[in-house]
Amino acid sequence: MNDPRAATAGPADTASVAPxxxxxxxxxxxxxxxxxxxVFTVLYSFWFSKADVELGNTVRILYxxxxxxxxxxxxxxxxxxxxxxxxxxxxxFPDLLAAATGEIGTLLxxxxxxxxxxxxxxxxxxxxxxxxxxxxxxxxxxxMYLGYVTVRNIPASRSARNTRSAIVGIVSALLxxxxxxxxxxxxxxxxxxxxxxxxxxxxxGAQEFALYTGFLTFLLLAAWLTIHRFRVGxxxxxxxxxxxxxxxxDRRAESAAGDLxxxxxxxxxx
Amino acid sequence: xxxxxxxxxxxxxGVTWGATAAVIGGYAAYVIRRGRELxxxxxxxRRRWM
Numbered sequence: 007m008n009d010p011r012a013a014t015a016g017p018a019d020t021a022s023v024a025p026x027x028x029x030x031x032x033x034x035x036x037x038x039x040x041x042x043x044x045v046f047t048v049l050y051s052f053w054f055s056k057a058d059v060e061l062g063n064t065v066r067i068l069y070x071x072x073x074x075x076x077x078x079x080x081x082x083x084x085x086x087x088x089x090x091x092x093x094x095x096x097x098x099f100p101d102l103l104a105a106a107t108g109e110i111g112t113l114l115x116x117x118x119x120x121x122x123x124x125x126x127x128x129x130x131x132x133x134x135x136x137x138x139x140x141x142x143x144x145x146x147x148x149x150m151y152l153g154y155v156t157v158r159n160i161p162a163s164r165s166a167r168n169t170r171s172a173i174v175g176i177v178s179a180l181l182x183x184x185x186x187x188x189x190x191x192x193x194x195x196x197x198x199x200x201x202x203x204x205x206x207x208x209x210x211g212a213q214e215f216a217l218y219t220g221f222l223t224f225l226l227l228a229a230w231l232t233i234h235r236f237r238v239g240x241x242x243x244x245x246x247x248x249x250x251x252x253x254x255x256d257r258r259a260e261s262a263a264g265d266l267x268x269x270x271x272x273x274x275x276x
Numbered sequence: 277x278x279x280x281x282x283x284x285x286x287x288x289x290g291v292t293w294g295a296t297a298a299v300i301g302g303y304a305a306y307v308i309r310r311g312r313e314l315x316x317x318x319x320x321x322r323r324r325w326m
Contacts, residue, residue, distance in 0.1 A: 234311060248318055
């Protein structure tokens with residue numbers, strides 16, 4: 007427990023001083039850093055970064071689009087790694103971390119697709135192009151992770167739920183590399199890498215810096231959300247287990263009371 | 277094409293940033309609220325990782 011009072015409290019006081027939320031000193035500090043970084047991202051995206059010569063003001067959409075997809079990929083890779091560790095070790099920690107990163111990765115990829123559509127309309131003249139490999143494969147990846155989140159929420163025993171979702175998470179992650187390489191392998195109206203080696207990036211100066219602050223903001227945000235979502239997952243499993251324990255204890259008490267009643271000849275007066 | 281759509285650019289920029297802030301803000305609020313609800317149902321000795 008992070009509350010220093012908890013260390014000195016007696017058993018009767020523990021429940022009253024234990025944290026009643028998923029927040030802690032660490033998450034509050036991380037949240038403050040995220041907000042600070044977000045302020046810098048907004049300032050650099052709308053104030054210091056000027057409209058692009060070719061893209062105009064739509065370049066400001068890229069300050070969301072590129073970081074969200076990068077952090078979504080990172081979340082999905084963490085999800086796959088944790089899923090593999092879960093299948094190996096069968097412990098709660100990697101499973102809950104996989105669940106948290108899978109859900110947050112799905113959310114970020116959804117925002118990536120939305121931002122891409124908003125960028126495509128004024129730039130390409132269309133929100134969506136079904137024949138394009140990058141767009142279609144990204145949508146497929148998104149649908150696979152929606153499947154992951156769905157499998158995660160299908161009522162089942164904890165072991166079955168964790169195993170099924172771990173397999174879906176690992177299989178889904180296999181699509182990340184083809185999606186990333188789709189512009190080079192199959193050709194696409196979608197541009198290739200925006201950021202590459204220093205000096206060779208497609209954008210530079212304040213635009214490049216705005217993109218980097220976007221990366222930092224979404225990285226901090228994903229970390230903050232992951233910690234909270236992990237704790238929610240832990241609490242949900244523990245709440246279920248605690249309620250099950252309470253039901254079993256009630257049944258045992260009822261059974262014991264029934265046995266005592268039988269021994270005393272109660273309930274057999276007829 | 278860009279020249280003809282220049283006046284609409286800010287609409288697309290606004291939708292992107294607005295939707296991103298709303299979705300992430302909404303999700304964060306949901307997670308925090310759910311954490312508070314669950315914390316009340318879980319005995320303190322079971323609250324590891326807090």
